[in-house]
Amino acid sequence: MNSANKYLQSGLSKQQADNQIINDDVCTSSHDDDEKQLLVLLQKFNLVEVLRYLKAAKVTYRSLKYMNYDDMKEAIPPLGLRMEFREKLLSWKNGEYQSNNDGMNENTSSETSTSFSLSTAISSTPLRDILSKPLRDLLNNSPEGKALILSYCENQGLNYKKRETLIKIIVEDLITHDINLKPQDYAALIDEIVSVFKTETMYRDYYYISRSSKRNPSGKLYLKYSNMRSKKMKLNVQKSNKFIHMSEMSIKIKDNSLRNASKESLRKSDHSWNEEKDTGRETFQCRGKHLAELNFSDKIFGNWAIYATPKAVSLIQSDFGMLHPGKSDQLFSKWCHFSIKIKEYYKKNVYNSNCKMFMQLLKEEGNKSIISYDTANVFITLLLCGILPPTQRFRSQNGSRTKKATIDDSQESFIMFLLNINDYKKRILDIKNKYFSSGLTIQPFLMVIGSNIQQLESFYIYFNDSLYKFDYFLVSLDICFKIYQVFKLRYPPACENPWIFLQQYFYNIENDLDAKSDKLSKLLKYLE
Template sequence: MNIEAAYDKFYASGITFDRLKYINCDDLALVFPGNENIGYRAELREKIRLWKHNNFPEESVSTLSMNSNIKNWIENQPLDSPATNSTSSEVTSVIDMVKNSKSGQSLLSLYKTKQKLDAGDRKRLLNIIVENFFDLNSKKYKIPRPHEMNKLAEEIVAIFPTENKEIYYISRKDARKTNASGNLYNRFNNLNRKRIRLDSNTSEEQNASERETLCSTNYISFKNKMYFMSGDESDAINLWSETYKYRVNHIRDLKDLTSILEEWPFYKQATGPKFLDFDFQKMYPDENFHLINNWTDMRNQLGQLYKDLLRDKQYVDLFGSVSNECVNDNSKDCILIMLLNAVLKPTSRYVAEIDGKRVTSKTTIRDAMDSCIVHITNINDLEFTYAEKVKKSMHRKEKIQPYLIVVGSDIKSLTEFYVNYGGTLQKFHSFIAALDICFKVFHVLNLEYPRESSLMWYFLQKQIYKITTVYDIKSSALCEFLTLFKS
């Protein structure tokens, strides 16, 4: 767009020279609408910003006619010349970005009333912020440096206190993965259609002196006695308590489920859930009964959220069966847990060989559901189902993690409930009891959640069991869902 065209548009919009200092981003969007003018608007916005900075409030401007001065201003600020980018030196504060935008002013006013932001409000806020990072030289949105991104997220929380910083930005160190994450980080990267590769170095710190002390003759002696015991529970529980500290560190060293069950065979016995419960209560004394005690309230809260968040017709229909009186409570509980994977959608990918070629595929919602809950119609299908799971894990080069098995003619008519960990099958009287032990297996035996359904398990960990560990993988989607759940 040339100078004459810009002049005509300003004139037609009633923008005189003395009014120019009041113009903002929203005004420019009205004067120069359309996606084809995004770069042009950004260039004008930056030049107006610099002009305001250099001329006001140090000196006043007398009322001048449009014909004499607005054209001179445009001519003195060549539209085809490079402009200084505000991100080259110091990042503008979020509060200034918001206050300088009509959309932002509306957002502030709305927040005063609602005291919270919804998904649409967050999107508006992100758009306001990223617009201030348009780089005129590269014609791209410049991605702030990590410390700048972190500062932006902190400022957002300072302006909107009910928001959670991790919704907007999680550093790669906190995320414990290659790339940083969060809505703010993702927005910048998606706009430029590029991905940034970062190195992440994480290490597990171990107390060597404590480990050496725990590997004493007494502990090993107790453990050996348990290994050869026939399963007398009254005698075993005392030895089990005595060997707890040694067992925790020993399991951490083994890092293999088969080896753990061979070294500590009481986990495999019919009374195994009692020993798992014992160890979990030792690890987390105040969290042992959270799921059992709080499930009724959680069931109601999930039901309310699913009404708003579920979009896919097959999952909407599945959720609809929860209100059917003919569906038993265990089936309803199973469906509600499965549907967590439909709102906390999996983000992982897996590599498999197809026709001799390595192919990367995205995990589906069905993959996520199958990784944590396997439905069979007959108990005789157990062996076949396990063989299929082994085949799938070998194909994807992944381990088989603990999972639940539910039995019934269909998912709405469940009658039996099991947990499978390392080939050990434990039966439970209800779905929630099975879910409780399956969750505890991961923590007691120091196992990772399956990648496909990890967000579902992390939701249970943080919302129900109130557990946070140094090994947690942070997720902006999970953080946003937890915030929504609590509100």
Template sequence: MNDEIDKILTDWSLKEYIGVFKDNKIDADTLNLLDRDMVAQLIKPIGDRAKFLKNLSLWQNVSNDDSSLSLPLQDILNQSLDGRNILKFHKEEGVLSSNSRRKLCNLIIYDLLQEDINIRIPHEILFKYAQEIKSIFNKENASTYYVPYINNQKMKIKACAKGKLVDCLHNRKRDYRREQKNVLLDKKTADVQDNHHLELNEDLQQNLQWLKNSTEPWELVEKKWHATATFRTTELKTSDKSVAQYMAEFPVLQKPAGYQLLLLDFNHLYPGKGFLIYENFPILKNKILSYAEKKAERDSTLREIFQEKNTFTS
């Protein structure tokens, strides 16, 4: 049990007190028995004591809660391609990369918000996932992913919650609010359209012309692609353009990073659903290929793509 108290205090960024807890024969089983007076005897600095008490409160709530408020992390990882790749990478390398950490946080937050983007996520849930991350990926620190907020008026200490999970949660909700704002703006624009065709004002014409003739810098490409999204997607849905014609019209789509622009359009058309492409791609892949093969009979660009594909896979 001493090893467990070592792990707990280390995860709470309080490992300097491991010796004190061992000297007082406190292990994981007796944490629930500690009161404020006992903690004050163990941890003298007020800031460290406040941090310990907040972590202890979250730890007790998670330990005593038998209800299934969220999926176990192992299940989240096993049910998605990204999750399985993260496990595979960790098994091979023994550590997580920055990209793996980012994807790990995205998988957790997407799972928590999939039913309702506006749902309030209890601090205990983020705390629980931080502990599970440490358990599955033993070289990770729980405090990297979640450090609880502290608001102790008596001790005059106040600090916001932080960590990668907190950042990811805030970013996801911010992106959703931005997407909803774009939807409202697009709806307002659509109300003044004539047969779903936007008026080609001077700025829009210039942005479209630039995209038809330029492929860099990428930052400017994304900016102009976003600015023309409503016109391009509306026109594409109401026209008979082929894939080859659309690719030829906008050469930047033929660049290695061109697929990112298609993802931007998908998010524009279906706000909040972009991550589903990644989640369901293994399922959709064969259907996409089957549909594309039929279209390739009349589309020279698709025919060339399939010829290259067959060359590489043969």
């Protein structure tokens, strides 16, 4: 009645006043429903305390689907709450609007901030090639890229560090192939990123922000590309000046001298990686011949300094690709099918007590709080020692007698478990004394680090006193195998059979000198 008097006093007719009261009731009801939906959602997130921040910022359940990272930063000041809310909101959006593909942008309107102006351009730009090859292929061609894809599959999203890695890979490809990226190309490029990493649709403006009038664009991808391109242009000018100077001095460089100069640049390892990749291709034949001539010792790293740097991994990848074209990605493409099928084989053919313990732990593979994805892959790999046991013998540490290698010996020489990376030198020395005759150099070792065998945290390859670190076990396994192939090394005797299996099954490489085994033949037949 009070509401009716209020509207009548304002000059409205009775009919108009009644209609206004009905509208007020509907709006109030609608507002209450929206607030209830928002509360229910936050209860599912276990983040009810965020409600007061959202209400203060006038954020409703209906408007959540438009929310981007900048909006969250403004609405939810506490960093911890914002981080947790961001991840849960992203998962909710992917589930709620999955049928709309990039659902977070489907309803984006002109109300959104200027930084979101690119979203409209992207949604209307057809997907086209900007990079030298499709982004997914580009990622699969590098250890960092493979690790990025594995991380995304496991965590259903990319963090800040992984986005920086993605940008680095993309920019290196653009610079290496001298691709001139124009402002209008960024839309298509970010479309391709989203086509591979669906959840990145929420972070489009992280990569590129267009600007109006005379202001330069912004965004991490834009800035990284601009800086790298500027450096390359300066380097090209320096090279051009150097070439002119050499021409004026009438210095003629023969092919043999050029190869020697390329070798020297790799030995010193003081050039940019893009230059070294080109040099690596040029010197592949002569470098391979030289490495084969060297007795595997410190001479290799003394002659080729690059193998003692983080760049060694990419050079090893490149060399393997030249030795065995089309086989670089075989481990990753076959692993999923293999890991499922091999478990049934293990159930019927594993008898060793340690192996049975790994089998028992593998039953918890789906529960990440008990066993991580990488740990499961370590166990699956180690169980190969149980079904392909060693047949070799080695001398005891005092040299008085020979001893047949056991399954436990095979596992120990295949993958080394450490609580702390600082312990590796003593363990390497112990294994060298235990398994290898005097005078033989230690071979590459896989090392896994973790305070608990069920939750391994980091992965390494030990190679001639150098350590290569990896984020994922499968990447370290892949690179370790390629080291054996590139340097033409023999597998450790105690775990020779598992390595030969990986070589023949995953990479389809067979050598005349491969040891023969009935159990290996049986396993390969089963996996056909």
